[in-house]
Amino acid sequence: MGNLKEIRSSIEEQYKKRMDRPRIVVGLGTCGIAAGGNKVMDAINAEVEKLGLDVDVDFTSCIGMCYAEPVVEMGLPGQASVIYGGVYPDNVSKLIESHLVNKTPVTDMAEIQVTGGAAAYEGIPVMEKSPYYEKQVRSVTSRLGRTNPESIEDYIATGGYAGLEKALSMERQEIVDEVKKSGLRGRGGGGFPTGTKWQFVYDAVGDKKYIVCNADEGDPGAFMDRSVLEGDPHAVMEGMMIAGYAIGADEGVIYCRAEYPLAIRRLNLAIEVAEEMGILGENIMGSGFNFRIRIKAGAGAFVCGEETALLNSIEGKRGMPRVRPPFPAHKGLWQKPTCLNNVETFANIPFIVRNGGDWYASMGTEKSKGSKVFCLTGKINNTGLAEVPMGITLREVVFNIAGGISDGKQFKAVQSGGPSGGCLPAEQLDLPIDYDSLISGGAMMGSGGLVVMDETTCMVDVAKFFLNFTQLESCGKCTPCREGTKRLLEILERICEGKGVPEDIDTLERLAKTIKTSALCALGQTAPNPVLTTLRYFRDEYEAHINDKRCPAGLCSALLTYSIVEDKCVGCGVCIKACPVGAIAGEKKSAHTIDASKCVKCGACVPKCKFDAIVQA
Amino acid sequence: MSTVALTINGQEVTVPKGTRLLDAATGAGFFIPTFCHDENSPNYGGCRICVVEVKGARNLVASCCAEAMNGMVVETESPAVVEARKTILELMLANHPVDCLTCDKAGDCRLQDYAFRYDVKAPALGGERKDYEFDDSNPYINRDMNKCILCAKCVRTCQEAEDRGVISLAYRGFRTKVAPALDASLAESACVSCSRCVSVCPVGALTYKSLSGKTRTWEVEKEEVTCTWCEAGCQFDLLRKNGKAVGVVAKSPGNGRPLCLKGRLGLELKYNDEPMTPMLKKGDEYVEVSWAEALGLDELVEKLK
Known part of the structure; x- marks a missing residue:
């Protein structure tokens, strides 16, 4: 393809036409598939065929509301799109009949609606005003759940590769300057200023330079990078290509953990299609710039997320960190200058190049610019993916976006930064989320996992x-x-x-x-x-x-004791049957007792007692 | 050659640019302990015993890797450094048999020396210890992985010699160990018994089978001898106890000096009054062979007859 501009308008036009047709879109990220998304897809296809409907059925990636999966979007021409949660094969026909045939949304199953300029339906929260999204921004996640991640046309029609096009017309140093201006810091956790890193690699002397994307996301409870790779693979590639052009590299490697098969499949597909269209490969868009991307699947070691261990692993060595300095910017992959950033960092680049560094720097705090994607997990109501402006408080994230603690329990702590991070208590909830504040609190930004714990956590x-x-x-x-x-x-x-x-x-x-x-x-x-x-x-x-040999949360089983409250016990004998070791004894209709020397503290008796007579302390 | 000036323990030191902190400090007469540092394969930075305090640095710095820079202010025995070294030694001893009384390496063991220097006594930290089977399958080398501190010097020296690379680090975390392929015994591996690994081991994990239980390290006198089998000219130490030659051991391999079994055996025969029995691997097993065969002189001996 000589010029993307020539075909961009026709791709955009076709995309617009498709958006203006009746459509059903199923969320098929890993979370959606795990929740049964493929079966929902089959049921929808069968129903559409049965009714002979003129409807486009498509799929997308995870929009972020993992708690509502399987998620299905339905839209009619000129109307807002409604995103339904908890869609299963058995309620598919009801949804299709009501929404697409009778043109009446099913409000009690609707999570949000995306108006896109059209009139909103009554009784369904508009995305930007909904509790989950009100405090969020949608920048690096803007395509997630909105486009087909396996369609390069969807990507191009939504501004994709415009950043690369623009970059190819810029001076290389200008691009580095723009990234510096944006204030973007490494999204993998370390928070090193991306523009400064690029400048190091730009300045490094070498006949060969590499771009490496760290997609070895391994923190327990973190899935930001997986979501971005599955939902917007071209954005990561575009970011790498812009970086390659800027610092003078013609080869990029994505080091992606093998436990992300869907991400790897979609990346491979994206590479293949981009090469076919001349966006990736030799003489990209006639600019004379060459760039190739390959994927290296990691073998499952957490430490390979550490940049120098990752480089060793790509080189076929044991994944063990190297001493720094020398830093990868000077001696990286195969000892050549290497620009190594994580998935989210690269995915931000096309937006920064398109909209300018100043635009990006307008979000966030003085030292932490832009937005950050977080994964909300643990004892909360809304588990999912959220992109928030830097500087938002932990309280807003936990209680507004995540919907507070589940089962009406009390908040105890939030764990940020994975195994390298820390647990912050309630008195730190008003801490703004930015690199430096989290470190001062003893935690760290990490890659973006937030695990919320309640009072039952020890x-x-x-x-x-x-x-x-x-x-x-x-x-x-x-x-x-x-x-x-x-x-x-x-x-x-x-x-x-x-x-x-x-x-x-x-x-x-x-x-x-x-x-x-x-x-x-x-x-x-x-x-x-x-x-x-x-x-x-x-x-x-x-x-x-x-x-005191006591576990205040009542979790450490070795420290628990079980006893029967005499007044409450009716002597029904249910607990005697429930006890696997015969530690409970007593006559019928008289209070039972637990022999502490026999009790193995399994807790099996407690839920069996209908009279709350067994107490754990 | 350009130089850099820095301060080490309050003393002004000037060294050529590119000098490692370790060399700058030891050159100025200061002591820094090392386990994993090997001049032939530097910048490993694994054991961390050589850490020093560099003013302005966030963490302690491994002096075997860090380069001396202009204006650096370095402390090699500050309280923070000593605390870290003591803790590292404590951690090593907590996962070590601490059987110095009968260890062949006693007296020539860095772990023992540094524990003495930093007054780290028998393990204060309890808990699990590694418990591997003693590997005496190879007729020349004893491997006691329970004594290994995982400095990986043996791994690196083995990988430096062409066609070797017999051992590597295996497993992760606490289970990490040095092992031949498939975690087999040394006899089952492709090991050629060159003893490079034994010559670099700083503790009692790798020792010579022929000397096991025979001598205490302080009883022997060493005399350097050079092998004349090939142009490499590898160096060995001839060990004498009470004036009597008891064995030949390899000195550290140098550049282009690969060390080999034939060289060591030849020197054994030449110098040792009671040389060991030569064994060669035939098929999957080590078998006793004649000296002529061990040294590859069969044909020659035949002709001389």
């Missing part, structure tokens, strides 16, 4: 969970991380088993300090953070476990 247990993770995922190269995380974990296990001693807290802090200051890579240096933040904010819970 914070020692949480620290134990994360240390178990980092211990298993430590690459084993450096002593503090390999040996130190193991000892931290063992102490936490002991405390949870009621075998903690008062000195344990000192030992935890002493080990944590050495690991933090002397480990080789960021994975090791940040591994103690879950212990340090829980000690900082929830020290009383540690003390209760150690000194």
